[in-house]
Amino acid sequence: MEITFHGAAQTVTGSQHLVQVNGAKLLLDCGLFQGSRQETYYRNQHFMYDPHSVQTLVLSHAHTDHAGNIPNLVKKGFSGPILTTPASRNLANFMILDSARIQENDAEFVNKRKLKNGEPPIEPLYGTEDAEAALRLFEDRDYAKPFDVAPGVTAQFYEAGHILGSAITVLDIKEGLRKIRLAFSGDLGRKNMPILRDPTPIADVDYLIMESTYGNRLHKSPDEAHTQLRRVMREAVERGGKVIIPSFAVGRAQELIYSLQQLIRNRDIPSIPIYVDSPLAVNITKVFGKHKELYDTGALRALKEDDDGNLFTAPGLTYVGSADESKALNDRKDPMVIISASGMCETGRILHHLRNNIENPRNTILIVSWQAPNTLGRRLVEKEPRVKIFGETFNLKAQVEVINGFSAHADQTGLLEWALALKGRLKKVFLVHGEPEPANALAEKLREGGIRDVHYPGLHESVAL
Missing domain, CATH: 3.40.50.10890 (Rossmann fold)
Structure with a gap:
């Protein structure tokens, strides 16, 4: 079994983690990198794997840095199911189409300047038709109900408390005689925030992929x-x-x-x-x-x-x-x-x-x-x-x-409280969705709390479990 961190690795945006197990490829999120137009256009345009080869996409929530590159994935050949909560699917219906219009408008804006300079035009990352094709692949999955995602792999969603419909994803994996439980926090929310329920505590996890956006900060209440x-x-x-x-x-x-x-x-x-x-x-x-x-x-x-x-x-x-x-x-x-x-x-x-x-x-x-x-x-x-x-x-x-x-993200205290509750069985934590300073600060606190093996993977780094 192998995980490759194709996004939100030593940065916050572009969440995209490829899990390879039992001959299948499973993608956790497919978000847009955000920031400088020139830098992010290239990163978002090119996948470091063949989209045709991915069987299933499991989506933690509908934010653009987690879902915004799905139409490009579909444009380049992905045709499997996109599994998410009902609320996330309803949000994505609007957000992904909105993102497509932004891509088209951005390309039009850039091409006006290129035309004046005698330069060749660029294509939008994806368009409305690609977004509509992607939305047809979405399927609902309820919280706390197991569902199949790949041979020998079942998943469950739990409340993440980040935005409406956001989910913690837990994968129960049978690989030969091995049984592995891998959790992906997605974006973890905060306790006692208006409107939404608190993040659900989970248990009995072997490996954890966890966000670290505010790993060095304490929020105001x-x-x-x-x-x-x-x-x-x-x-x-x-x-x-x-x-x-x-x-x-x-x-x-x-x-x-x-x-x-x-x-x-x-x-x-x-x-x-x-x-x-x-x-x-x-x-x-x-x-x-x-x-x-x-x-x-x-x-x-x-x-x-x-x-x-x-x-x-x-x-x-x-x-x-x-x-x-x-x-x-x-x-x-x-x-x-x-x-x-x-x-x-x-x-x-x-x-x-x-x-x-x-x-x-x-x-x-x-x-x-x-x-x-x-x-x-x-x-x-x-x-x-x-x-x-x-x-x-x-x-x-x-x-x-x-x-x-x-902030809809847990701060250092919230992240530690949630992660340290898992430390009995937990073998390793992979910190993603965070810039170096907060991620390294959180890693140190996790080690102090008794989780010794904490890793901050680089972009496109692969790790065998």
Whole structure:
């Protein structure tokens, strides 16, 4: 049995782990690398194995860095089942098609410049037809119910608590006379976060592939994040400015809507208009409304108290549809909140809102998500005095606030608590989905906790079990 780490290896994005066992190939996730366009285009374009040879893809959740390269895999020959939870499949229906449109638009943008320079055009990584072909391969699998994925291999999903439908994957493998239990954390969520249930503890695991995004960081508690959000909102209203929030369309947007409505309902902040300006976020929020069975007890309680039985509708909350409606927000001068994608400020309507609001010191840019290196979002976090948007340079005069407490990833304490519960039988941990500093810090803490064999694999590294 062999595992090859083809993505999220010594970096965060591009999750893609190939398991070879009993003559079969099983892929855990197939995500996009994100960051510099030139570097990531090549990485995303080329697979280091033949997609035809993969029997099954098991998907932990619908985020782009875990699912976003599936259409390219299908385009290049993969035709097996894509197994995931029902909520993840419903999210992927929107997210993968949205990603395809972004790929097509990016290629069109680059080719305009290439045409001027007399250079040959590039093809999009994949298009809408490839995305539609990929979505036809998706199949639902429920939590905590075993299902076959390869000869001698069964899998089960458990709640990961990261986003709606996210799953920890446990593989029970029979290889000759050997029995092996391999777990893949996917992205592990946090306890006591709004809306979603906590990650499920698992047991009796031999090998663990585990994320390490925040392996060196302790998050503020959800209550502290709530308090910080209240402060930011009050100060923004006092300045008479707008609050521009770049947000992932899945999970973070819904959590922000929920938290802001709580603050308004409890009169902790003035009743300020909230605009969700992301077609994808609007569709994703509808999916959240369809999967109430995945809510935690607090969200279910709030649901009972809500007049219309929907956590994501309220007076003063507007879901923006057309591009004209989006542009009209830039003509408004009154205080408001604009939640828009993409979360790392690389594409989407958020770029227009940043361009129109970044040079006004009354405004606030509120960052509530991890920002990959070489993205506009990371440059805003680092408060670079001048940034480029649509190729034009702007002075950063708006206030920049960062709230890390909204993170949907477990921090060092959460990761350790979850992993150390497995240490009795656990033989080895492979740390993925983390930059070197957090991953190495987490590895040291795991060793101190009694898990001696911790490895941080390199990109395309293979390990025999």
